[in-house]
Amino acid sequence: GAGVSQSPSNKVTEKGKDVELRCDPISGHTALYWYRQSLGQGLEFLIYFQGNSAPDKSGLPSDRFSAERTGGSVSTLTIQRTQQEDSAVYLCASSPGRIQETQYFGPGTRLLVL
Amino acid sequence: AQSVTQLDSHVSVSEGTPVLLRCNYSSSYSPSLFWYVQHPNKGLQLLLKYTSAATLVKGINGFEAEFKKSETSFHLTKPSAHMSDAAEYFCVVSGTNTGNQFYFGTGTSLTVIP
Numbered sequence: 024g025a026g027v028s029q030s031p032s033n034k035v036t037e038k039g040k041d042v043e044l045r046c047d048p049i050s051g052h053t054a055l056y057w058y059r060q061s062l063g064q065g066l067e068f069l070i071y072f073q074g075n076s077a078p079d080k081s082g083l084p085s086d087r088f089s090a091e092r093t094g095g096s097v098s099t100l101t102i103q104r105t106q107q108e109d110s111a112v113y114l115c116a117s118s119p120g121r122i123q124e125t126q127y128f129g130p131g132t133r134l135l136v137l
Numbered sequence: 138a139q140s141v142t143q144l145d146s147h148v149s150v151s152e153g154t155p156v157l158l159r160c161n162y163s164s165s166y167s168p169s170l171f172w173y174v175q176h177p178n179k180g181l182q183l184l185l186k187y188t189s190a191a192t193l194v195k196g197i198n199g200f201e202a203e204f205k206k207s208e209t210s211f212h213l214t215k216p217s218a219h220m221s222d223a224a225e226y227f228c229v230v231s232g233t234n235t236g237n238q239f240y241f242g243t244g245t246s247l248t249v250i251p
Contacts, residue, residue, distance in 0.1 A: 065243035128181040
């Protein structure tokens with residue numbers, strides 16, 4: 024079946040502009056994660072959604088970052104007033120939601136802030 | 138608390154020789170452990186996972202890993218490296234006390250020399 028999809032695949036923006044990144048999880052997966060991967064670095068956890076529960080936002084680096092998940096499916100990560108240090112690959116993953124279940128990753132959105 | 142340490146940031150092997158990528162974990166609970174691979178400009182792909190069944194786990198592409206509780210290790214091995222194995226490898230831990238959160242190591246870059 025279809026995997027996790029993300030759009031856009033690449034985004035170039037100017038410093039100070041807002042950007043929205045989209046994630047379509049695998050159908051039926053109740054858990055959804057956002058990560059950030061900076062050049063040469065590991066994955067940095069940003070936010071986690073599980074079903075209808077309040078999201079775990081503990082990884083968001085500043086209040087310029089926010090995310091929502093509508094109807095328990097599609098998620099949007101928004102970065103306001105982008106800074107050059109926001110340049111990274113933003114990865115989305117979904118899982119069936121059971122504890123310790125495997126995550127399935129999308130291809131990522133490569134964000135470049137000029 | 139959960140954490141993962143990948144002991145080598147970079148490993149270089151000759152084609153046809155064994156591969157060893159080291160991972161140590163810290164977990165207060167029965168962990169699930171994963172290895173993911175990321176090829177250049179591609180998303181993360183699951184290689185294998187351990188979830189308290191057999192301690193020797195076989196994955197895709199000839200990789201395997203052994204869970205050693207006494208050593209808190211989950212090293213990834215392959216008997217014979219192939220050029221296509223060149224990639225970034227991530228060790229990941231998830232524990233029952235973390236809800237459904239996953240903790241990533243900083244990654245090991247594998248180079249295969251022809």
